Amino acid sequence: MSTKWSITTRLTLLFALVSSGVLLAFSTFVISAIEKHFVEQDKEALQGKIVLIESAVRRLSTPEALPAFSQLLHDAFVGHDDLMVLALAPDGSTLHVSTNIIFPVDRARQAASAQRTGTFDWREGTRIYRGLAKAIPTSIPDAGPMVVAVAIDLNHHSNFMARFEKTLFALATTAALACGLLGWFVVRRGLAPLRLLKEQASNVTASSLDTRLPETSIPVELTGLVQTLNQMLERLQDAFNRLSNFSSDLAHELRTPVTNLTTQTQVALSQPRDAKAYRETLASNAEEFERLSRMISDMLFLAKADHGLMLPSTETIELKQEIDELFDFYDALAEERRVTLTVEGQGRITGDRLMLRRAISNLLSNALRHTPTDGRITIRIQNTGARTHVAIENTGQAISPEDIPHLFNRFYRADKARTHTSSEGTGLGLAITKAIVSAHRGNVSVSSRAGLTRFDLVFNE
Numbered sequence: 001m002s003t004k005w006s007i008t009t010r011l012t013l014l015f016a017l018v019s020s021g022v023l024l025a026f027s028t029f030v031i032s033a034i035e036k037h038f039v040e041q042d043k044e045a046l047q048g049k050i051v052l053i054e055s056a057v058r059r060l061s062t063p064e065a066l067p068a069f070s071q072l073l074h075d076a077f078v079g080h081d082d083l084m085v086l087a088l089a090p091d092g093s094t095l096h097v098s099t100n101i102i103f104p105v106d107r108a109r110q111a112a113s114a115q116r117t118g119t120f121d122w123r124e125g126t127r128i129y130r131g132l133a134k135a136i137p138t139s140i141p142d143a144g145p146m147v148v149a150v151a152i153d154l155n156h157h158s159n160f161m162a163r164f165e166k167t168l169f170a171l172a173t174t175a176a177l178a179c180g181l182l183g184w185f186v187v188r189r190g191l192a193p194l195r196l197l198k199e200q201a202s203n204v205t206a207s208s209l210d211t212r213l214p215e216t217s218i219p220v221e222l223t224g225l226v227q228t229l230n231q232m233l234e235r236l237q238d239a240f241n242r243l244s245n246f247s248s249d250l251a252h253e254l255r256t257p258v259t260n261l262t263t264q265t266q267v268a269l270s271q272p273r274d275a276k277a278y279r280e281t282l283a284s285n286a287e288e289f290e291r292l293s294r295m296i297s298d299m300l301f302l303a304k305a306d307h308g309l310m311l312p313s314t315e316t317i318e319l320k321q322e323i324d325e326l327f328d329f330y331d332a333l334a335e336e337r338r339v340t341l342t343v344e345g346q347g348r349i350t351g352d353r354l355m356l357r358r359a360i361s362n363l364l365s366n367a368l369r370h371t372p373t374d375g376r377i378t379i380r381i382q383n384t385g386a387r388t389h390v391a392i393e394n395t396g397q398a399i400s401p402e403d404i405p406h407l408f409n410r411f412y413r414a415d416k417a418r419t420h421t422s423s424e425g426t427g428l429g430l431a432i433t434k435a436i437v438s439a440h441r442g443n444v445s446v447s448s449r450a451g452l453t454r455f456d457l458v459f460n461e
Helices: 007-058 065-076 105-113 155-190 192-202 220-269 275-306 319-336 353-370 429-439
Strands: 083-088 094-097 120-124 127-136 146-153 315-318 340-344 348-351 376-384 387-395 442-449 452-460
Touching: 007 065, 007 083, 007 127, 007 146, 007 155, 065 083, 065 094, 083 105, 083 127, 105 120, 105 127, 105 146, 127 155, 155 192, 192 220, 220 275, 275 429, 315 319, 315 353, 319 340, 319 353, 319 376, 348 353, 353 376, 353 387, 353 429, 353 452, 429 442
Parallel strands: 340 376
Antiparallel strands: 083 094, 083 146, 120 127, 127 146, 315 348, 376 387, 387 452, 442 452
């Protein structure tokens, strides 16, 4: 199972690793620079000795002077225990060599013959030496050059570098640990607003959804996160309120038919009755059952709408044709109430025919219910490019301005004094209409002024 590390731990480790890498690179650079400095310093010292010896070599004019030259080198470097000299006569024999070192003669010859200006290093036992060789011509007739090599013991350099590296890496390790500890402290301080948000968010419960996270006391980088969380809380609060209201309204709406059924059944059973009385009771109960069935069906439809209503099928719908067929269905009721039905314009949309007919039918039946005798209902269809506009107008008493914002809420009725009858709807018709229009990428609105109420449906292609 993978281990979950906190942000503090991750950032602290990252900070420690980065600082360790930087300190390691810096230490490596410093050590390299010091070693390079020692090489240059040693080379400069050896070149100085070579120059002194070269002056003496060039003054040699006879072979007989070579032994004296060897003694001269011996006397010249007495007391310089860290400096060694090798001199090879023109004939290649060893003329002089320091007694405390074994010179690599072959490497000295190679370095001198190649006329290299760089030094060469070699190890003898536990000691390291650095040498510089040069072929120097003499004044002896018909004699070749003399190979002279000087070398110094690097033991003191090695000891110094070993102590320096040990000290430097100890300091680098201590600094890396200090950086890690400092990084942990900085990260803890930097993430303090997140811990504050966590504490405040933990106080949000179902009974305190109105709590909002503060946006003024947090860093700029977290402002967007806090705003998003507050917006989420607003949506949750709105959904919770709507769910609570819906549950309350549902209980209230279901209580009435259930109470009616219970009362009628208890009355019917309270004493013997004839078959006609029982049939009347059963007929009344059937009406209540039908109302309950419609309400349950509508609630299931709205539940689907809350989770993103999907259109069962899509086809091209001629709006005028659908409205004419609805007029044929409601014609008898309209004629009985002496209400004139009129449709104007043409238009088409793509969607589900039965769902769209249900939405318009809800609005049309609602208009018929509130249109007075000798009134009129007019449906206007207008197609403007990518939009199709359907307006349903009916004459009659205007809707109160305080009721308009709530008309599409579930179980909302503008007339609070109205009692439920079998002919009434479930109070979900307008909510279903809004859900259907939204599923067709449209929106619905309502306006009402003196003597005229209008529902506008706008569909976007």
